[in-house]
Amino acid sequence: MERIDVQLGERSYPIVIAPGLLSSGEQWIRRLKASRMLVVTNDVVAPLYLQATRRLLEAGGKRVDELILPDGEQHKTLATLDSIFSHALSQDLGRDCALVALGGGVIGDMTGFAAACYQRGVDFIQIPTTLLAQVDSSVGGKTAVNHPLGKNMIGAFHQPVLVMMDTSTLSTLPEREFAAGMAEVIKYGVLWDAKFFHWLEVNALALKSQQSAALAYAIRRCCEIKAEVVAQDEREQGVRALLNLGHTFGHAIEAEQGYGVWLHGEAVAAGMMQASQLSEALGWLPGEQVARIRQLLLAFDLPVCGPKGMSADEYLPHMRRDKKSLDGQIRLVLPREIGRAEVVSSVSEPQLRAFLARV
Template sequence: MQTLNVDLGDRSYPIFIGTDLFHPDNLTPYIKGNQVLIVSNETVAPLYLEPLKAVLPAVQIDDVILPDGEKFKTLAQLNAVFDRLLECRHNRTTTLIALGGGVIGDMTGFAAACYQRGVNFIQIPTTLLSQVDSSVGGKTGVNHPLGKNMIGAFHQPQVVLASVDVLQTLPDRELSAGLAEVIKYGLVYDEGFLGWLETNMSGLIGRDASLLSYAIYRSCELKAEVVAQDEKESGVRALLNLGHTFGHAIESCQGYGNWLHGEAVAVGTVMAADLSQRLGWISSDDYQRVVQIMQAANLPVTAPRGMTPEEFMTLMSVDKKVVDGQLRLILLKALGKAVVTDQFDPAALQQTLTRFAA
């Protein structure tokens, strides 16, 4: 097992990465009080709920099982978590455990942030995307029909358990979606890591445990460094949203869940690279590297058919990175170096949207 630390003073916490992580030693120290509520979904619970319960200390253990999918990341489903907490009389020393992918992690964290004005929670992410991204850093929330992740709070977990074992049951499409976020770290911060991914992509797609462990470790290491500098995304943390402004527009337009988050981010990242090339910041060869690594990860590189430039602009205008009506984008100054900027030629953005939208 490898351990990383997210350094946030008295709110610091460890990330455990490895195999066979369902062990009392990894959980008991982080459970406060004598009550636990496990939040999972209909896909993950049949696989891992009982093994998790078996290693928890002898406390009151309750669970709530939600429908699976991004379209269920709503206030209505969040209320089911609150219903269960109240029905089972959980007090303010309870610990919530998120057992699932990014949707479950975000919703559980948001419930923990809100219930009795804040209780403890533990992240046990079961998808690659959630292991390398959403489970780390304390971003929690739900979607709204008019915008993704527009309702939420920052609330840090007690511990994150990223078990490589669970990725063996992950569908191929979900694995590829997670690789989009892994690739992002190389593009934003570390061209050397990007090169490593290019060399080892076939092994990652083949679920080589040692390769996946390193990819998860390096991704979490980079994210932990950023979160320690900028917990609430007032500065450098926004760089982690490379591809997300375009990608969130795709998700919103297509209906949450029809495109996986990582698939939309992959296309959004290619669009950001296209715009960066038009601005003269990266070369055509750099742009092709972005396209090729996404394709090697079995990810889409073109926008949904029928989505118009006007739809992109309308949906991008409600992105969280819009400040005082000014759209800001994360673009590439070079491979391994990203910037947050509103200093781009609107005509170049329109050319990118026209190229990718029907």
């Protein structure tokens, strides 16, 4: 069992990583103050892991309610959020309850946002079952729903009290979802840790075949980086913005193509490649390193370009609404070298338009 602590003073919490946690982690549940818990999941994850989660929570001494939502990014909406509130109210859940997010990033984001809002804030627990959620979205307290005009534009910072990662759940993950999660893994190497990026290059085949030791190390290292960054900058006023590498282009792809058409990790992969190519065009990132990023993405069958025919006129409105933008000025996270990235606002819209016309 691995434990990583996110250090945020009185809001600090543990990330626990191990295979089989859903059947052996009740000691972590007993430590939580809530006596009633609402498990929020979706109709794909529920048949696989809902009963095991219920048994875990009950073994930890909790009363358990459950809510099963439809699966998919297209359901990450205010209407779905309202259904969580309605269910919690209908079950007379008070401020001493906790919401449990069982699933991937969509469930985690919505459940966390519901917990931030319900009765002005209740506890929540993350039990991520996808690679993308385990390495990224379940850690750090960013919660949100989508709007037709922009991804994750309505939300709150609300930290979980516990993150439990049962790595055994990845055995049921479809190949496409696993690959999408690897985009976020690669992102950490590009923006923060050159040694980790090299390790990913060397261990690509082991990871793709989901060898347990390699997978466990990758998850742990991503969580260590995320915990370090969040501890420095909880509300994304500085260094945490670097974790959005690939997301300004990627969110534009998701919103323009229709939520769920491209998986989030697929859009991040394409966006990371676009950010790398733009950095190269500006004379910052060496071409040899751009090629290495491209090859690592391709090793996991991830896209390395945006949707065919998507124009600058389709990208730019979404990019202007990006959460990093200030005073209407687009800010981008660009890699300066593998292992180091910067938030820049010096790229003008004409430059972006010319770049997008080429890629």
